[in-house]
Amino acid sequence: MDQEKIKAAWKQETIQADVLLVGGGAAGAIAALSAFDAGAHVLLLTKGRLQSGCSRMAGSGMVAVMDRKDEEDKPEIHIEDSISEGCGLKDPALVEVMVREAADIVRYLDREGLPFEKDAGRFILAQRPKHRFPRHLCTQNSFGPHLMTCLGRAVKAQRIALRENAMLTDVHLEDGEVADAWAVDQ
Structure with missing residues:
Protein backbone atom coordinates (compact mmCIF):
# COMPACT_ATOMS: atom_id res chain seq x y z
CA MET A 1 0.00 0.00 0.00
CA ASP A 2 1.51 3.34 -0.92
CA GLN A 3 1.94 6.18 1.56
CA GLU A 4 -0.96 8.28 0.21
CA LYS A 5 -3.43 5.39 0.65
CA ILE A 6 -2.18 4.82 4.18
CA LYS A 7 -2.63 8.50 5.04
CA ALA A 8 -6.11 8.55 3.48
CA ALA A 9 -7.14 5.62 5.70
CA TRP A 10 -6.12 7.42 8.89
CA LYS A 11 -8.81 8.86 11.09
CA GLN A 12 -8.32 12.60 11.37
CA GLU A 13 -9.36 14.79 14.26
CA THR A 14 -9.08 18.55 14.63
CA ILE A 15 -8.38 19.88 18.11
CA GLN A 16 -8.32 23.61 18.84
CA ALA A 17 -5.96 24.90 21.53
CA ASP A 18 -4.43 28.19 22.59
CA VAL A 19 -1.29 26.38 23.74
CA LEU A 20 0.15 23.11 22.40
CA LEU A 21 2.77 21.53 24.63
CA VAL A 22 4.82 18.63 23.35
CA GLY A 23 6.22 16.34 26.02
CA GLY A 24 4.58 14.89 29.10
CA GLY A 25 7.54 15.02 31.46
CA ALA A 26 7.92 17.41 34.38
CA ALA A 27 8.63 20.47 32.22
CA GLY A 28 5.66 19.81 29.92
CA ALA A 29 3.28 19.12 32.81
CA ILE A 30 4.36 22.23 34.75
CA ALA A 31 4.09 24.38 31.59
CA ALA A 32 0.62 22.95 30.89
CA LEU A 33 -0.54 23.72 34.43
CA SER A 34 0.91 27.23 34.25
CA ALA A 35 -0.75 27.98 30.89
CA PHE A 36 -4.04 26.54 32.16
CA ASP A 37 -3.84 28.72 35.29
CA ALA A 38 -3.33 31.74 33.00
CA GLY A 39 -6.63 30.94 31.27
CA ALA A 40 -5.38 29.18 28.13
CA HIS A 41 -7.04 26.17 26.54
CA VAL A 42 -4.13 23.71 26.63
CA LEU A 43 -3.39 20.53 24.69
CA LEU A 44 -0.60 18.38 26.13
CA LEU A 45 0.81 15.88 23.64
CA THR A 46 3.12 13.09 24.80
CA LYS A 47 4.54 10.19 22.81
CA GLY A 48 4.29 7.92 25.83
CA ARG A 49 1.92 7.95 28.72
CA LEU A 50 1.73 10.91 31.05
CA GLN A 51 4.01 10.18 34.01
CA SER A 52 6.41 8.13 31.86
CA GLY A 53 9.66 9.26 30.30
CA CYS A 54 12.89 10.68 31.67
CA SER A 55 11.42 12.78 34.48
CA ARG A 56 10.22 9.59 36.13
CA MET A 57 13.87 8.53 36.36
CA ALA A 58 14.95 11.64 38.30
CA GLY A 59 17.13 10.65 41.21
CA SER A 142 12.93 7.87 44.45
CA PHE A 143 12.02 11.47 43.64
CA GLY A 144 11.04 11.01 39.97
CA PRO A 145 8.08 8.64 40.41
CA HIS A 146 6.67 10.82 43.22
CA LEU A 147 7.13 13.96 41.11
CA MET A 148 5.41 12.54 38.03
CA THR A 149 2.55 11.02 40.03
CA CYS A 150 1.95 14.41 41.64
CA LEU A 151 2.10 16.33 38.34
CA GLY A 152 0.00 13.74 36.50
CA ARG A 153 -2.68 13.98 39.17
CA ALA A 154 -2.66 17.80 38.88
CA VAL A 155 -2.92 17.74 35.05
CA LYS A 156 -5.84 15.31 35.20
CA ALA A 157 -7.57 17.24 38.00
CA GLN A 158 -7.57 20.39 35.84
CA ARG A 159 -8.95 18.39 32.90
CA ILE A 160 -6.21 19.64 30.62
CA ALA A 161 -6.68 18.12 27.15
CA LEU A 162 -4.21 15.25 26.95
CA ARG A 163 -3.20 13.03 24.05
CA GLU A 164 -1.00 10.15 25.15
CA ASN A 165 0.91 7.82 22.82
CA ALA A 166 0.91 10.53 20.16
CA MET A 167 3.92 11.78 18.25
CA LEU A 168 4.20 15.23 16.70
CA THR A 169 5.09 14.86 13.02
CA ASP A 170 4.85 18.36 11.56
CA VAL A 171 4.02 21.98 12.30
CA HIS A 172 2.86 24.78 10.00
CA LEU A 173 4.05 28.30 10.80
CA GLU A 174 2.31 31.56 9.94
CA ASP A 175 4.15 34.79 10.73
CA GLY A 176 6.60 32.86 12.91
CA GLU A 177 3.90 31.27 15.06
CA VAL A 178 2.55 27.73 15.01
CA ALA A 179 -0.78 27.77 13.16
CA ASP A 180 -1.29 24.00 12.78
CA ALA A 181 0.37 20.86 14.05
CA TRP A 182 0.04 17.23 13.02
CA ALA A 183 0.52 14.17 15.16
CA VAL A 184 -0.05 10.43 14.87
CA ASP A 185 -1.26 8.18 17.64
CA GLN A 186 -2.10 4.54 18.07
Whole structure:
Protein backbone atom coordinates (compact mmCIF):
# COMPACT_ATOMS: atom_id res chain seq x y z
CA MET A 1 0.00 0.00 0.00
CA ASP A 2 1.51 3.34 -0.92
CA GLN A 3 1.94 6.18 1.56
CA GLU A 4 -0.96 8.28 0.21
CA LYS A 5 -3.43 5.39 0.65
CA ILE A 6 -2.18 4.82 4.18
CA LYS A 7 -2.63 8.50 5.04
CA ALA A 8 -6.11 8.55 3.48
CA ALA A 9 -7.14 5.62 5.70
CA TRP A 10 -6.12 7.42 8.89
CA LYS A 11 -8.81 8.86 11.09
CA GLN A 12 -8.32 12.60 11.37
CA GLU A 13 -9.36 14.79 14.26
CA THR A 14 -9.08 18.55 14.63
CA ILE A 15 -8.38 19.88 18.11
CA GLN A 16 -8.32 23.61 18.84
CA ALA A 17 -5.96 24.90 21.53
CA ASP A 18 -4.43 28.19 22.59
CA VAL A 19 -1.29 26.38 23.74
CA LEU A 20 0.15 23.11 22.40
CA LEU A 21 2.77 21.53 24.63
CA VAL A 22 4.82 18.63 23.35
CA GLY A 23 6.22 16.34 26.02
CA GLY A 24 4.58 14.89 29.10
CA GLY A 25 7.54 15.02 31.46
CA ALA A 26 7.92 17.41 34.38
CA ALA A 27 8.63 20.47 32.22
CA GLY A 28 5.66 19.81 29.92
CA ALA A 29 3.28 19.12 32.81
CA ILE A 30 4.36 22.23 34.75
CA ALA A 31 4.09 24.38 31.59
CA ALA A 32 0.62 22.95 30.89
CA LEU A 33 -0.54 23.72 34.43
CA SER A 34 0.91 27.23 34.25
CA ALA A 35 -0.75 27.98 30.89
CA PHE A 36 -4.04 26.54 32.16
CA ASP A 37 -3.84 28.72 35.29
CA ALA A 38 -3.33 31.74 33.00
CA GLY A 39 -6.63 30.94 31.27
CA ALA A 40 -5.38 29.18 28.13
CA HIS A 41 -7.04 26.17 26.54
CA VAL A 42 -4.13 23.71 26.63
CA LEU A 43 -3.39 20.53 24.69
CA LEU A 44 -0.60 18.38 26.13
CA LEU A 45 0.81 15.88 23.64
CA THR A 46 3.12 13.09 24.80
CA LYS A 47 4.54 10.19 22.81
CA GLY A 48 4.29 7.92 25.83
CA ARG A 49 1.92 7.95 28.72
CA LEU A 50 1.73 10.91 31.05
CA GLN A 51 4.01 10.18 34.01
CA SER A 52 6.41 8.13 31.86
CA GLY A 53 9.66 9.26 30.30
CA CYS A 54 12.89 10.68 31.67
CA SER A 55 11.42 12.78 34.48
CA ARG A 56 10.22 9.59 36.13
CA MET A 57 13.87 8.53 36.36
CA ALA A 58 14.95 11.64 38.30
CA GLY A 59 17.13 10.65 41.21
CA SER A 60 17.01 11.86 44.74
CA GLY A 61 15.37 15.29 44.73
CA MET A 62 15.78 18.94 43.81
CA VAL A 63 17.62 21.97 45.15
CA ALA A 64 16.20 25.32 46.24
CA VAL A 65 16.95 28.23 48.56
CA MET A 66 14.00 27.96 50.93
CA ASP A 67 14.13 31.31 52.79
CA ARG A 68 15.07 29.78 56.11
CA LYS A 69 15.80 32.42 58.71
CA ASP A 70 18.58 30.33 60.29
CA GLU A 71 20.60 30.09 57.07
CA GLU A 72 22.67 32.68 55.23
CA ASP A 73 21.94 31.07 51.86
CA LYS A 74 20.86 33.39 49.06
CA PRO A 75 19.86 32.85 45.41
CA GLU A 76 23.09 34.53 44.22
CA ILE A 77 25.16 31.93 46.11
CA HIS A 78 23.01 29.11 44.73
CA ILE A 79 23.57 30.41 41.19
CA GLU A 80 27.35 30.43 41.74
CA ASP A 81 27.26 26.92 43.23
CA SER A 82 25.15 25.52 40.38
CA ILE A 83 27.40 26.99 37.69
CA SER A 84 30.48 25.68 39.51
CA GLU A 85 28.86 22.26 39.99
CA GLY A 86 28.32 22.09 36.22
CA CYS A 87 32.00 22.87 35.55
CA GLY A 88 30.98 25.99 33.64
CA LEU A 89 28.83 24.07 31.14
CA LYS A 90 25.49 25.35 32.43
CA ASP A 91 23.91 28.38 30.78
CA PRO A 92 24.06 31.12 33.46
CA ALA A 93 20.79 32.72 32.30
CA LEU A 94 18.93 29.40 32.59
CA VAL A 95 20.53 28.65 35.96
CA GLU A 96 19.34 32.03 37.23
CA VAL A 97 15.75 31.33 36.13
CA MET A 98 15.86 27.87 37.72
CA VAL A 99 17.23 29.19 41.01
CA ARG A 100 14.84 32.15 41.24
CA GLU A 101 11.78 29.94 40.58
CA ALA A 102 12.83 26.82 42.51
CA ALA A 103 11.38 27.75 45.93
CA ASP A 104 7.99 28.64 44.41
CA ILE A 105 7.98 25.33 42.53
CA VAL A 106 8.82 23.44 45.73
CA ARG A 107 5.94 25.15 47.56
CA TYR A 108 3.59 24.41 44.64
CA LEU A 109 4.60 20.74 44.54
CA ASP A 110 4.22 20.53 48.32
CA ARG A 111 0.65 21.89 48.06
CA GLU A 112 -0.05 19.35 45.31
CA GLY A 113 0.98 16.53 47.64
CA LEU A 114 4.58 15.72 46.69
CA PRO A 115 5.86 13.97 49.83
CA PHE A 116 8.97 16.00 50.63
CA GLU A 117 10.80 14.92 53.76
CA LYS A 118 9.99 17.27 56.64
CA ASP A 119 10.68 17.66 60.34
CA ALA A 120 8.06 19.48 62.42
CA GLY A 121 6.52 20.85 59.22
CA ARG A 122 9.80 22.28 57.89
CA PHE A 123 11.52 20.98 54.79
CA ILE A 124 14.59 18.91 55.55
CA LEU A 125 17.45 20.37 53.50
CA ALA A 126 20.42 18.09 52.83
CA GLN A 127 23.95 19.11 51.88
CA ARG A 128 24.99 18.36 48.29
CA PRO A 129 28.52 18.20 46.93
CA LYS A 130 29.75 21.55 45.57
CA HIS A 131 26.96 23.49 47.31
CA ARG A 132 27.93 25.74 50.21
CA PHE A 133 24.60 25.42 52.01
CA PRO A 134 22.07 22.63 52.56
CA ARG A 135 19.36 23.09 49.94
CA HIS A 136 18.65 19.61 48.60
CA LEU A 137 15.04 18.51 49.18
CA CYS A 138 14.28 14.79 49.09
CA THR A 139 11.30 12.48 49.08
CA GLN A 140 11.24 9.06 50.62
CA ASN A 141 12.48 6.60 48.01
CA SER A 142 12.93 7.87 44.45
CA PHE A 143 12.02 11.47 43.64
CA GLY A 144 11.04 11.01 39.97
CA PRO A 145 8.08 8.64 40.41
CA HIS A 146 6.67 10.82 43.22
CA LEU A 147 7.13 13.96 41.11
CA MET A 148 5.41 12.54 38.03
CA THR A 149 2.55 11.02 40.03
CA CYS A 150 1.95 14.41 41.64
CA LEU A 151 2.10 16.33 38.34
CA GLY A 152 0.00 13.74 36.50
CA ARG A 153 -2.68 13.98 39.17
CA ALA A 154 -2.66 17.80 38.88
CA VAL A 155 -2.92 17.74 35.05
CA LYS A 156 -5.84 15.31 35.20
CA ALA A 157 -7.57 17.24 38.00
CA GLN A 158 -7.57 20.39 35.84
CA ARG A 159 -8.95 18.39 32.90
CA ILE A 160 -6.21 19.64 30.62
CA ALA A 161 -6.68 18.12 27.15
CA LEU A 162 -4.21 15.25 26.95
CA ARG A 163 -3.20 13.03 24.05
CA GLU A 164 -1.00 10.15 25.15
CA ASN A 165 0.91 7.82 22.82
CA ALA A 166 0.91 10.53 20.16
CA MET A 167 3.92 11.78 18.25
CA LEU A 168 4.20 15.23 16.70
CA THR A 169 5.09 14.86 13.02
CA ASP A 170 4.85 18.36 11.56
CA VAL A 171 4.02 21.98 12.30
CA HIS A 172 2.86 24.78 10.00
CA LEU A 173 4.05 28.30 10.80
CA GLU A 174 2.31 31.56 9.94
CA ASP A 175 4.15 34.79 10.73
CA GLY A 176 6.60 32.86 12.91
CA GLU A 177 3.90 31.27 15.06
CA VAL A 178 2.55 27.73 15.01
CA ALA A 179 -0.78 27.77 13.16
CA ASP A 180 -1.29 24.00 12.78
CA ALA A 181 0.37 20.86 14.05
CA TRP A 182 0.04 17.23 13.02
CA ALA A 183 0.52 14.17 15.16
CA VAL A 184 -0.05 10.43 14.87
CA ASP A 185 -1.26 8.18 17.64
CA GLN A 186 -2.10 4.54 18.07
